[in-house]
Amino acid sequence: MSNKSMQAVLVNEYGGPNVLRVATVERPQPQPDEVLVRIVYATVIPLDFKIRNGWLQEVFPVTFPYVPGFYASGIVEEIGQRVTELKPGDRVFGSIRGAYAEYGVATAQELVKLPDNLTFEDAAAIKAGAEAAWKALFTEGELQSGQTVLIHAAAGGVGQFAVQLAKWKGATVIATASTSNLDFVKSLGADQVIDYTTANFEDVAKEVDLVVDSVGGETETRSWSVLKKGGILVSLTQDPSQENARKHGVTAKFNTKFPTREDLQSLTELMAEGTIKAEIDSIFPLNQADNALEKSEARHGRGRILLSINSN
Numbered sequence: 001m002s003n004k005s006m007q008a009v010l011v012n013e014y015g016g017p018n019v020l021r022v023a024t025v026e027r028p029q030p031q032p033d034e035v036l037v038r039i040v041y042a043t044v045i046p047l048d049f050k051i052r053n054g055w056l057q058e059v060f061p062v063t064f065p066y067v068p069g070f071y072a073s074g075i076v077e078e079i080g081q082r083v084t085e086l087k088p089g090d091r092v093f094g095s096i097r098g099a100y101a102e103y104g105v106a107t108a109q110e111l112v113k114l115p116d117n118l119t120f121e122d123a124a125a126i127k128a129g130a131e132a133a134w135k136a137l138f139t140e141g142e143l144q145s146g147q148t149v150l151i152h153a154a155a156g157g158v159g160q161f162a163v164q165l166a167k168w169k170g171a172t173v174i175a176t177a178s179t180s181n182l183d184f185v186k187s188l189g190a191d192q193v194i195d196y197t198t199a200n201f202e203d204v205a206k207e208v209d210l211v212v213d214s215v216g217g218e219t220e221t222r223s224w225s226v227l228k229k230g231g232i233l234v235s236l237t238q239d240p241s242q243e244n245a246r247k248h249g250v251t252a253k254f255n256t257k258f259p260t261r262e263d264l265q266s267l268t269e270l271m272a273e274g275t276i277k278a279e280i281d282s283i284f285p286l287n288q289a290d291n292a293l294e295k296s297e298a299r300h301g302r303g304r305i306l307l308s309i310n311s312n
Contacts, residue, residue, distance in 0.1 A: 007022055091114040095127060
């Protein structure tokens with residue numbers, strides 16, 4: 001095949017939003033077990049600005065220039081000769097390294113086919129928010145029907161799905177949010193919403209089975225006392241303090257396990273049928289990736305931020 005070019009966001013050095021540049025680069029070629037995807041939406045996640053700022057050089061080393069982005073939805077353009085489960089024209093979503101571009105490659109294993117009634121926008125939010133929520137609640141948190149869960153930052157990209165999934169499971173949901181997001185979080189089905197700007201959640205929540213913490217720091221420190229003995233704290237931001245967990249007779253977990261393909265399939269079905277909704281905060285064109293990441297870093301968004309790359 002002839003070498004075709006594409007537009008992509010390139011980062012040539014660590015720094016603020018101004019280090020992002022849109023450039024014309026060569027389109028990647030799929031290896032035998034890979035798929036070339038024409039990207040419709042790329043998902044903007046906090047990891048993207050943290051890597052760009054140079055904060056995660058140990059964990060996520062990069063070679064400059066690199067194309068940011070981890071998750072996207074799109075249409076299969078071309079398949080490697082060993083790929084049997086997908087074909088050109090299939091609508092897919094999943095893990096695509098370098099998703100801030102018109103095209104990206106992924107192995108067939110990293111992609112999931114979209115049910116017919118699932119939109120590209122909603123699909124783009126699954127890997128970045130819904131999957132993390134599923135993992136925190138069920139894979140790590142072992143949440144059962146009838147239990148009580150405290151979900152921090154419930155209006156955020158992960159929190160909004162955690163509230164809905166916990167309710168779907170039959171749990172009681174206590175959630176924290178800022179003043180402007182209280183009604184939104186109630187509308188997701190939370191049983192009790194605590195305004196963290198005016199109240200201390202530890203004065204309200206008591207004897208909970210599970211805490212899902214996507215804030216970390218002082219929020220984690222204040223969360224131990226709300227758990228019942230034998231309860232679980234799942235942190236999505238940092239390795240939680242095992243010492244504090246022992247002191248309070250609870251279990252602390254950090255993202256180690258991953259949801260299965262079956263879990264992902266369940267998620268896509270719940271979304272396709274409307275049981276779980278994805279709140280999209282904002283959509284930016286590829287050449288405004290800098291603004292999208294600034295918005296992500298400001299952390300006041302509600303729901304997910306997407307880059308719209310190709311029309312579907």
